Each structure stands twice: as structure tokens, then as C-alpha cells.
Amino acid sequence: MAAAEVKFGGYGRFGVIYDEGVESFEQETRIEQRFRFNITATAETDAGVKLEGRIRLQSDDSAQGSAGGSGPGAAGFAVSTGGLRVDVGHISDTLDSGDVVDYYGKGVGLTSFLEYNAAFGGFDANGFGSDNVARQKVKVKYSVGSLTLSASYAGENKDDPGDADDFVADSYFQIGAGYSFGDNSVGIVYGSRDNDADESYIAASFNGSVGDFSYGVLVGDNSSDVDADDFDVAYGLYGAYSVSSATDITAVFSGGGADGDDDAYGLGFKHGLGGGVSLRGGVGQNTSGNTVADLGVRFDF
Amino acid sequence: MAAAEVKFGGYGRFGVIYDEGVESFEQETRIEQRFRFNITATAETDAGVKLEGRIRLQSDDSAQGSAGGSGPGAAGFAVSTGGLRVDVGHISDTLDSGDVVDYYGKGVGLTSFLEYNAAFGGFDANGFGSDNVARQKVKVKYSVGSLTLSASYAGENKDDPGDADDFVADSYFQIGAGYSFGDNSVGIVYGSRDNDADESYIAASFNGSVGDFSYGVLVGDNSSDVDADDFDVAYGLYGAYSVSSATDITAVFSGGGADGDDDAYGLGFKHGLGGGVSLRGGVGQNTSGNTVADLGVRFDF
Amino acid sequence: MAAAEVKFGGYGRFGVIYDEGVESFEQETRIEQRFRFNITATAETDAGVKLEGRIRLQSDDSAQGSAGGSGPGAAGFAVSTGGLRVDVGHISDTLDSGDVVDYYGKGVGLTSFLEYNAAFGGFDANGFGSDNVARQKVKVKYSVGSLTLSASYAGENKDDPGDADDFVADSYFQIGAGYSFGDNSVGIVYGSRDNDADESYIAASFNGSVGDFSYGVLVGDNSSDVDADDFDVAYGLYGAYSVSSATDITAVFSGGGADGDDDAYGLGFKHGLGGGVSLRGGVGQNTSGNTVADLGVRFDF
Numbered sequence: 001m002a003a004a005e006v007k008f009g010g011y012g013r014f015g016v017i018y019d020e021g022v023e024s025f026e027q028e029t030r031i032e033q034r035f036r037f038n039i040t041a042t043a044e045t046d047a048g049v050k051l052e053g054r055i056r057l058q059s060d061d062s063a064q065g066s067a068g069g070s071g072p073g074a075a076g077f078a079v080s081t082g083g084l085r086v087d088v089g090h091i092s093d094t095l096d097s098g099d100v101v102d103y104y105g106k107g108v109g110l111t112s113f114l115e116y117n118a119a120f121g122g123f124d125a126n127g128f129g130s131d132n133v134a135r136q137k138v139k140v141k142y143s144v145g146s147l148t149l150s151a152s153y154a155g156e157n158k159d160d161p162g163d164a165d166d167f168v169a170d171s172y173f174q175i176g177a178g179y180s181f182g183d184n185s186v187g188i189v190y191g192s193r194d195n196d197a198d199e200s201y202i203a204a205s206f207n208g209s210v211g212d213f214s215y216g217v218l219v220g221d222n223s224s225d226v227d228a229d230d231f232d233v234a235y236g237l238y239g240a241y242s243v244s245s246a247t248d249i250t251a252v253f254s255g256g257g258a259d260g261d262d263d264a265y266g267l268g269f270k271h272g273l274g275g276g277v278s279l280r281g282g283v284g285q286n287t288s289g290n291t292v293a294d295l296g297v298r299f300d301f
Numbered sequence: 302m303a304a305a306e307v308k309f310g311g312y313g314r315f316g317v318i319y320d321e322g323v324e325s326f327e328q329e330t331r332i333e334q335r336f337r338f339n340i341t342a343t344a345e346t347d348a349g350v351k352l353e354g355r356i357r358l359q360s361d362d363s364a365q366g367s368a369g370g371s372g373p374g375a376a377g378f379a380v381s382t383g384g385l386r387v388d389v390g391h392i393s394d395t396l397d398s399g400d401v402v403d404y405y406g407k408g409v410g411l412t413s414f415l416e417y418n419a420a421f422g423g424f425d426a427n428g429f430g431s432d433n434v435a436r437q438k439v440k441v442k443y444s445v446g447s448l449t450l451s452a453s454y455a456g457e458n459k460d461d462p463g464d465a466d467d468f469v470a471d472s473y474f475q476i477g478a479g480y481s482f483g484d485n486s487v488g489i490v491y492g493s494r495d496n497d498a499d500e501s502y503i504a505a506s507f508n509g510s511v512g513d514f515s516y517g518v519l520v521g522d523n524s525s526d527v528d529a530d531d532f533d534v535a536y537g538l539y540g541a542y543s544v545s546s547a548t549d550i551t552a553v554f555s556g557g558g559a560d561g562d563d564d565a566y567g568l569g570f571k572h573g574l575g576g577g578v579s580l581r582g583g584v585g586q587n588t589s590g591n592t593v594a595d596l597g598v599r600f601d602f
Numbered sequence: 603m604a605a606a607e608v609k610f611g612g613y614g615r616f617g618v619i620y621d622e623g624v625e626s627f628e629q630e631t632r633i634e635q636r637f638r639f640n641i642t643a644t645a646e647t648d649a650g651v652k653l654e655g656r657i658r659l660q661s662d663d664s665a666q667g668s669a670g671g672s673g674p675g676a677a678g679f680a681v682s683t684g685g686l687r688v689d690v691g692h693i694s695d696t697l698d699s700g701d702v703v704d705y706y707g708k709g710v711g712l713t714s715f716l717e718y719n720a721a722f723g724g725f726d727a728n729g730f731g732s733d734n735v736a737r738q739k740v741k742v743k744y745s746v747g748s749l750t751l752s753a754s755y756a757g758e759n760k761d762d763p764g765d766a767d768d769f770v771a772d773s774y775f776q777i778g779a780g781y782s783f784g785d786n787s788v789g790i791v792y793g794s795r796d797n798d799a800d801e802s803y804i805a806a807s808f809n810g811s812v813g814d815f816s817y818g819v820l821v822g823d824n825s826s827d828v829d830a831d832d833f834d835v836a837y838g839l840y841g842a843y844s845v846s847s848a849t850d851i852t853a854v855f856s857g858g859g860a861d862g863d864d865d866a867y868g869l870g871f872k873h874g875l876g877g878g879v880s881l882r883g884g885v886g887q888n889t890s891g892n893t894v895a896d897l898g899v900r901f902d903f
Binding site: 005006041042043044045047051053054057072073077079091130134136146154157158160167241248 | 309313315325331334336338340359360365366367369370373383455574576577578597600601602
């Protein structure tokens with residue numbers, strides 16, 4: 001009989017981060033930290049169906065210089081068998097799950113302060129974390145050969161709209177498909193919100209690698225007109241090159257999107273030190289036009 | 302030398318729950334989830350005395366559709382040697398500890414939304430959990446042969462009665478005895494609160510099994526007259542039958558108690574899938590007269 | 603390749619504590635409890651550099667009789683190689699780290715309700731815990747032979763001074779040196795705060811052992827004049843004697859410091875029961891002139 005099991009995983013990172021665009025009381029240069037601790041329980045039925053539940057504890061710094069913990073937040077669950085996987089609770093959407101689209105690509109720096117989706121405002125990408133959630137989700141992923149289909153639904157929460165503390169949230173759904181061929185994969189996701197504006201959005205990615213070089217392209221548009229800013233097609237690019245077996249360099253660009261946004265771009269490196277430890281850093285400009293840079297060490301466990 | 306040790310245990314469950322009796326902003330049908338994670342540290346002295354301490358992290362859904370975590374709450378401790386066990390801190394009362402009385406019996410459904418104590422309002426049964434507590438408790442259990450004696454005391458908390466956020470609570474004690482013979486056990490608990498009304502209560506259970514059939518009866522009365530409702534003798538019954546090695550069916554009834562309450566009854570099933578995983582569900586009516594039903598999967602670890 | 607690892611440690615304790623000096627709604631005699639649970643992740647690079655990150659969960663009682671949990675708080679990190687160790691985040695200051703000065707010595711009783719630094723008001727000694735922190739720290743420790751140098755810096759936090767909830771805090775630094783010879787060690791720490799009063803302080807300790815007897819002396823002074831009380835040189839003494847392989851007796855005295863303070867003194871014992879379990883207790887007078895006593899059991903894991 002397969003037995004239930006508890007596993008622990010996560011990472012720690014600390015270093016220095018610089019952000020030109022700080023507001024009052026925030027610090028331009030400060031100590032950065034995160035300690036992420038995932039608690040995952042797994043079980044497997046006699047028929048081979050796998051179940052999983054997880055919660056997270058986490059510590060983070062703030063821009064004012066403080067640091068504090070959060071969690072346990074809401075739990076996420078998964079059931080999988082063969083090519084089918086169903087996630088329930090506090091889980092990723094189809095868009096940010098990686099099921100069919102690579103929404104994050106490769107980030108820049110210790111903290112991934114820049115990713116190629118930087119210009120993608122107005123999309124729903126609310127993954128698992130150490131926080132509580134207004135609404136739970138269900139996501140279904142089905143893979144057959146090189147093709148993957150995925151759909152997710154976030155339920156609504158009509159908690160007292162007159163109470164500022166309450167969790168009022170509209171429902172939304174996403175649906176997508178992805179296909180991989182050789183070292184490449186392509187995917188697309190469509191999402192729609194059940195609100196007065198009937199907002200919808202679409203995003204597609206193309207990712208792959210050639211030898212020591214890997215790359216990704218992300219394109220998206222949304223019909224959001226609640227925002228005063230006009231929104232053009234948003235897009236992002238990254239390229240990463242393995243200089244040696246231990247060292248990677250990554251360049252990221254993200255543009256389009258909200259009319260008031262600047263283009264964001266950055267360059268980062270990661271140097272493995274063995275034992276799950278790496279030195280990481282990067283420098284770039286964010287969509288507010290401010291320079292951001294970080295440097296530090298991260299260890300995965 | 303016996304060494305100290307850390308153990309982890311708990312369960313995850315998720316599914317769908319229906320409750321006819323929802324209030325404004327609550328959802329009749331919604332995703333149900335719980336992830337319970339107990340952290341237990343144990344030690345044993347050279348003389349064989351066992352010590353234990355535990356805290357809990359937990360995630361639960363709400364009736365509005367949100368989900369969130371709680372804990373760590375207050376810790377519970379235990380010392381045991383031979384037939385004697387002393388519990389201290391955030392612990393069960395004699396009534397709900399299972400020491401002498403079976404206060405919960407077998408519940409209905411994925412969430413045990415109905416238990417045979419459903420009609421037992423006005424009893425103190427405040428077990429261990431992921432919450433903080435207004436007062437700590439001490440419980441002593443002593444077993445000799447088939448006889449078990451148990452007594453518990455919850456200290457008072459006189460924290461500022463004028464401050465709504467404070468933890469004001471009266472003390473109370475419980476005392477009980479239980480006896481087992483063959484596959485049957487009988488027990489009784491008496492409890493008394495040190496408040497103006499000098500409230501007291503008594504509860505007794507009879508439980509056992511014959512082949513694939515198990516059953517339980519719970520009876521209780523309390524002298525509470527703070528409640529505007531009159532309170533009659535409350536009682537509960539359950540019967541469970543093992544249809545096969547993997548499948549159990551449970552029927553529960555609970556009646557009497559507060560005059561305004563409806564009888565509560567329900568029928569549930571549990572089907573083991575191996576590996577600590579089971580499919581569970583049930584349907585019934587609660588003491589408010591509303592239909593409740595649930596269905597889902599649970600895995601214990 | 604050295605692999606990352608997760609370790610758990612801490613202790614549980616419970617018993618009874620008496621404090622003559624309780625305020626309204628507090629209880630003179632009450633159940634005492636603590637459950638401390640440290641989660642530590644470690645990694646080691648191929649070159650032998652060790653990294654560590656940790657968070658803490660904890661439960662404690664309150665003087666009103668309640669009990670509750672805290673954490674995860676902010677994380678602390680460390681990097682060490684050879685004689686060099688750098689700590690970052692939620693960490694001890696040089697003073698209370700034990701790097702060069704023994705700021706705590708041996709405490710009295712189950713709860714260490716009295717330590718020889720009892721009279722040392724106005725010093726910065728803010729170690730790791732299950733709380734959040736207003737500012738993060740960096741500490742560097744370097745040991746060569748019998749000599750150890752240590753320096754720490756706590757960054758400032760200028761979070762909105764007009765908001766009561768915010769974390770406003772000045773920066774401060776500490777620097778110290780320690781030297782060990784045979785079974786003895788001596789150390790000194792100087793600290794200075796970047797506030798209007800330019801407060802500074804100095805503390806030195808001398809500790810050692812002769813056979814079954816161990817002892818410590820702590821002396822300190824500070825220039826704080828924000829406090830209305832005048833502050834004299836504060837000092838503390840402890841002596842501990844191992845009556846047998848399992849039993850220690852400890853006497854502690856702390857005097858001087860704020861003019862309004864009484865001398866504090868106490869006597870405690872610790873009796874090992876094997877398996878990481880010990881019986882502990884003590885009685886004494888604190889700096890407010892009130893008698894305090896405790897008794898209980900503690901198990902380390």
C-alpha cells in the first residue's frame with residue numbers, strides 16, 4: 001500500500017536591493033530577504049491516483065526596512081492520474097500555472113524584480129502563496145502526447161460590499177491550450193471576468209532553447225476599460241545564455257501595455273555555487289522608469 | 302537514552318458542500334477545504350515517563366467562499382506514565398477527550414457536518430486547535446484495568462471585562478468515569494461552571510460493536526437557564542455498518558435539547574481507496590431544519 | 603555535492619509560575635507554558651561555505667491566564683566559512699549573540715525569570731524570535747585562535763512617524779571583542795544609537811568554570827539620559843554548582859542600574875531526567891521587589 005507522506009521545500013535568499021522609485025519612508029537601498037517554506041502532504045491510492053495538499057509559511061522584507069512573516073495561508077490541493085490533474089482551493093490560474101503558457105519566463109536578479117510580463121497589467125495570475133484568498137479555484141489540466149489543455153475557474157465572493165474588510169470578488173475563468181515540439185513549446189490562454197465591464201484578455205507564449213541559448217516571447221491584450229489608461233498589446237522577450245556549466249546570463253524586455261508605462265528592461269546573472277546555493281544579481285529599469293538593482297545569495301532546499 | 306523526536310500528522314480534504322440555511326453573502330453550494338497540520342514533539346525520560354507538546358497549523362474555507370489559514374495557536378502538553386496521563390494547556394475537556402465518554406461518535410459526510418451531539422447545546426467541549434485560548438486547562442486521566450477516571454479544570458480569565466477584545470472567561474470543571482467490557486464501553490461526565498447561574502450538565506454514552514455493525518447512544522442534560530430557550534434532555538444515536546472491507550455507511554440522529562431546535566438526522570458513507578485516501582459524503586438535516594450535504598475526498602497522513 | 607537540508611528543533615515547557623507583582627486582571631499563580639519550534643534550512647556550497655535560514659513558531663501563556671501562538675516571524679540568515687560568520691535579517695545583536703559577551707549567563711527556574719542582566723535596562727539585545735521586526739540587521743563575527751571580534755548594525759526605519767501602527771526605529775551599532783583562555787572567557791561590547799541623545803552603552807563579562815563550579819560576572823553602563831531615572835553602573839553575578847551528574851543549582855544576583863530598581867536575586871535548580879527532559883524550578887526577587895517562583899518540566903528536541 002502506498003503511504004501518505006509529508007515533504008518540506010522552499011528557499012532562502014538575502015542580499016541588497018536598490019530601487020530608485022521609492023516613496024516617502026521607503027529606503028532606496030535596503031536589505032532584502034525571503035524565506036519560503038512549503039509544507040506538502042501527499043498520498044497515493046491503491047489505483048495510483050495521487051493526492052496532494054500544501055500550505056506555506058514565508059518571511060519577507062518591506063520597502064521601509066522591516067521584515068515579517070506570513071502564513072499559513074489558504075491550502076491548495078491537487079488530484080492527478082495519468083494525463084489528468086485537477087487542482088482545488090488556493091491554486092494558480094491556467095495563465096500562471098505553466099500548464100500551457102510560460103507567463104514568467106526567466107526573471108532578472110536575486111528577486112526576479114523584472115520578468116517579461118512586467119507590462120501585463122490587468123491579467124489574472126493569482127498563484128498559491130502564504131496569504132488568505134477571497135475565493136477558491138478549480139483548475140483542470142489534461143495532457144495527451146504533446147498537447148495540453150487547461151481550464152480554471154475562480155468562484156465569486158459576495159461578502160458584504162459595504163464592509164471594507166470583506167472579501168468581495170467577481171468570478172472569472174480561463175481556458176488555454178499548449179503544444180510542445182522538440183525543445184520548443186507554444187501556448188495560448190483566454191480569460192474572462194464576470195463583472196459589469198465583462199473584461200476579457202488573451203495571452204500567448206512561445207519558448208524554446210537552442211544549445212546553451214534559451215528564449216521566450218509573451219504577447220497579450222486585454223479589453224479592460226475600467227482603467228483610465230488605454231491599453232495596447234503588451235509583449236515581452238527574454239534570452240538566456242549559459243556562459244558555463246555554473247553561470248547563466250539573462251536579458252529581459254517588456255513593453256506595450258498601459259500607455260503611461262515605460263518600457264522595462266534588465267540584465268541579470270546567476271552563478272551556481274553547488275549544494276543548491278547560487279549567487280544572483282541584476283540591474284534594470286521597471287515600467288515606472290526607475291532603475292532597480294539587486295545582488296545576493298539564494299539557497300534552495 | 303530515549304531521544305526527543307518531532308512528528309507531523311494531519312489530513313487534507315476538499316470537495317463540495319451544500320447548506321440550505323445560508324445567510325446573506327453566504328453561498329449555498331461551495332468548495333469545501335481543510336488542511337490540518339499537527340506538529341508534535343515527544344520525549345521520554347530514562348524512567349519511561351512520556352512527554353508531548355503540540356501546535357497546529359490549519360486552513361479552512363468560509364461560507365462566503367474564501368479560504369484562509371490559522372495557527373500556530375496555543376500549545377497543548379501531556380505527561381504520561383503507566384495508567385496515568387496529565388494534559389496541560391490547550392487541551393480537550395474530560396467530556397470531549399474521549400477518555401470516558403464518546404462525545405462525537407461517528408460523523409456524517411466529508412466534513413462530519415452532523416454528529417450525534419448536534420442537539421447538545423450548552424456543554425463545554427473545547428478541544429485542541431489552531432486557535433488561541435482565553436484560559437488554560439489541566440486534565441488528569443487514570444486507567445486501571447477496564448475502568449477509567451478523568452477530571453479536567455479550565456482556569457478563569459478575568460481580563461478587562463470592559464474591553465471587547467479581551468478574553469473574559471469563567472472557570473469550570475468536569476469529572477467522569479468510564480468502563481469497558483468486551484467490545485462495549487459506557488461512560489458518564491458531570492460538569493459545572495463557576496458563574497452566577499452555577500450552570501451544570503451531565504452526559505453519558507454507551508458505545509459498542511457487533512460484527513460489522515457498530516453503534517452509540519449519547520444522552521445529556523444541563524441546568525443552563527441563561528438561555529431563553531428551555532432545554533430538555535438531549536440525545537443522540539448512530540449506527541454504522543461495514544458494507545465491505547472498504548465501505549462504511551453511517552446513520553446519525555440527534556434530538557431533544559433546546560426547545561426551538563429541530564431533530565437532526567443524516568446518512569453518510571466512507572469508501573477507502575488505499576494509501577490513507579477515502580471518498581466521503583453525506584446528506585442530512587441540521588438542528589435548524591436545513592438540508593446539508595457534502596461530497597469529497599480526504600487523505601490522512 | 604553537499605545537499606540542502608531542513609532541520610527542526612526547539613523545546614516545550616509547562617508548569618506553574620507565581621508572581622507577587624501582578625497588575626489588575628493578572629493572576630498571581632497560573633499555568634505557564636511555552637512551545638518553541640524552529641525551522642532551519644541549511645545548505646553548503648562546493649567550496650564549504652555554509653548557509654542557513656530559519657523561522658520560528660511559538661506558543662506562550664499570558665499573565666491573564668490565556669495562551670496563544672505567534673509566528674512565523676521575520677527570518678534570520680547566516681553565511682559562515684572558516685572563522686568568519688555573517689548574520690543577516692532577524693538576528694541577535696553582538697551583545698546578546700554570545701559572540702564575545704555572555705549577556706544571559708545561567709538563568710533561574712523553569713522560565714529563566716531571573717538572569718544576571720536583570721538590572722541592565724537601556725541596552726539593545728533584540729535576538730531572533732517569532733515576531734516581526736522594524737529593521738533588519740547585519741552582524742559579522744570573526745574568530746582567530748582564542749580571539750573573537752564581532753560587530754553588528756541595525757538599520758533605521760523611518761516609516762510614517764505619525765501612524766501609531768508603523769515601525770519607526772533608529773539605527774544602532776555594536777562592536778565587541780572576546781578572548782578565551784582555558785575554561786575562562788572575557789569579553790566587552792560597545793554600542794551606540796543614532797538618535798537625538800546619541801545614547802551609548804558598554805557591557806563586559808567574565809565567565810568560567812572550576813571543576814563542578816561555574817560562574818559569571820557581567821558589568822555595564824549606559825549614557826541614556828532620556829530616562830528620567832538616573833542610571834548607575836549595573837552588574838550581575840551567577841554561580842552554578844553541579845550537585846551530581848544530573849542536578850545543578852544556580853544562584854543569580856543583579857544590582858545597580860536604574861536608581862529606582864531593587865536588587866534582584868534568586869536560586870534555582872535543574873534536574874535532568876534523561877531523554878532531553880528536565881525538572882526545573884526557582885524562587886527569587888525581581889527588580890520591582892516582587893517575589894517570583896516557578897516549577898515545571900522542560901523537554902528539548
